[in-house]
């Protein structure tokens with residue numbers, strides 16, 4: 347099937363390459379010329395395991411191409427919308443300008459084809475109520491809208507796109523449009539449905555939009571819950587890693603997403619819970635999401651906590667001290683630094699006058715090439731640690747987890763480490779002569 351994907355960022359580029367892998371004929375559209383040039387040359391514009399191979403296979407097969415020219419979408423039976431919905435400056439609400447722009451550009455291409463109507467499929471994360479508004483425009487232009495939220499995780503984006511846990515189809519209130527929408531999208535995802543048997547849930551637009559933000563709110567809540575427990579552990583000398591392991595044995599709670607640390611970041615959880623709160627306020631039901639304000643505050647406090655710990659380890663004065671920050675991306679296996687706790691903490695320490703050396707295997711070179719607000723970017727953890735008065739491990743890359751405490755001890759000016767992700771063995775680091783501080787651990 348001929349498919350277009352509008353927006354070739356972390357979601358859209360992976361979606362486009364995955365659709366080509368499934369045998370479709372795909373064009374990816376983006377307004378960013380550099381990104382389109384890289385993608386067209388089979389080069390991934392961001393680090394995502396397995397993506398570049400998939401991209402190259404697609405481009406080589408002739409089934410995957412990219413363009414900045416919207417005219418290239420002509421002839422496609424299905425148009426996926428995967429543009430960004432970042433937090434608005436100065437507000438919690440989502441900035442919908444990319445989505446509105448993409449829809450406006452698609453409208454001239456929605457006249458029915460000989461095979462039937464053209465589908466617009468929304469994948470971006472949007473405030474509840476958005477799809478209904480877009481559906482009016484799409485229907486007037488002769489097309490059919492389905493809202494099909496995306497649940498991929500960065501670092502696992504390829505696997506999550508080709509083999510998701512579930513698919514959600516938010517369908518039109520018009521039964522015929524709903525039938526056609528489902529039929530055509532089933533054809534696109536035939537491999538996932540027929541071969542893999544992935545559950546597909548049929549629902550209305552509002553429920554589909556809410557499923558996405560509800561899922562991210564639940565995940566954010568789990569993380570802030572365990573981080574709140576870390577605060578209690580810090581006040582009592584208890585160990586949050588043991589607490590998480592013990593409560594996780596209850597199947598109703600589970601072990602996943604209970605890793606206490608410096609909290610959640612990235613281009614999704616932080617802005618999605620905020621946009622959800624902003625939307626609830628517009629709907630007059632802000633009290634229902636009052637708990638998300640707390641989830642957000644607990645998350646912010648984790649970053650403050652690390653700054654306090656670091657300041658204490660530096661005898662109360664940060665200015666002029668050397669700090670090594672291990673990690674700049676918001677989590678390992680990605681170069682994405684959007685709302686990264688590691689980068690935020692690094693910037694705040696530099697702002698307080700510390701000499702901060704940051705290192706990150708994938709985000710490091712990107713950071714070095716941009717205005718990094720006074721941070722030094724080191725090539726390796728060893729380089730960053732050299733001469734440091736305190737070391738902060740803030741993104742749990744394998745390279746940092748595997749550091750040998752004995753081998754790096756003499757590089758530091760003072761052997762003190764804050765393990766912001768609880769991934770090091772405290773006994774091993776202390777035995778090697780380090781002062782070790784975990785998150786919510788004695």
Ligand SMILES: NC(=O)c1ccc[n+]([C@@H]2O[C@H](COP(=O)([O-])OP(=O)(O)OC[C@H]3O[C@@H](n4cnc5c(N)ncnc54)[C@H](O)[C@@H]3O)[C@@H](O)[C@H]2O)c1
Pocket residue numbers: 352353354355356357358375376377378381428429430431444445447448469470471472496497498499500613614
């Ligand atoms: N990144 C993820 O892991 C993930 C997972 C699930 C859902 N989402 C959601 O998917 C959406 C996209 O997220 P992302 O992380 O890929 O964002 P992104 O910023 O990486 O990508 C958005 C892309 O859209 C392009 N763009 C902007 N306006 C355009 C237009 N009018 N026409 C064509 N292209 C345009 C931008 O240049 C950019 O390349 C967001 O709503 C996000 O919440 C993201």
Ligand SMILES: O=c1ccn([C@@H]2O[C@H](COP(=O)(O)OP(=O)(O)O[C@H]3O[C@H](CO)[C@@H](O)[C@H](O)[C@H]3O)[C@@H](O)[C@H]2O)c(=O)[nH]1
Pocket residue numbers: 471496497498499500501562565569602603604605606607608609610611612613614615618676677
């Ligand atoms: O126990 C945990 C788990 C995660 N994190 C942090 O939480 C953030 C988000 O992690 P993760 O959810 O793995 O990353 P994303 O790639 O942002 O994926 C989330 O956001 C996407 C965009 O909406 C959704 O599609 C995914 O399902 C959802 O997991 C990161 O900073 C992690 O370090 C913790 O602190 N503790």
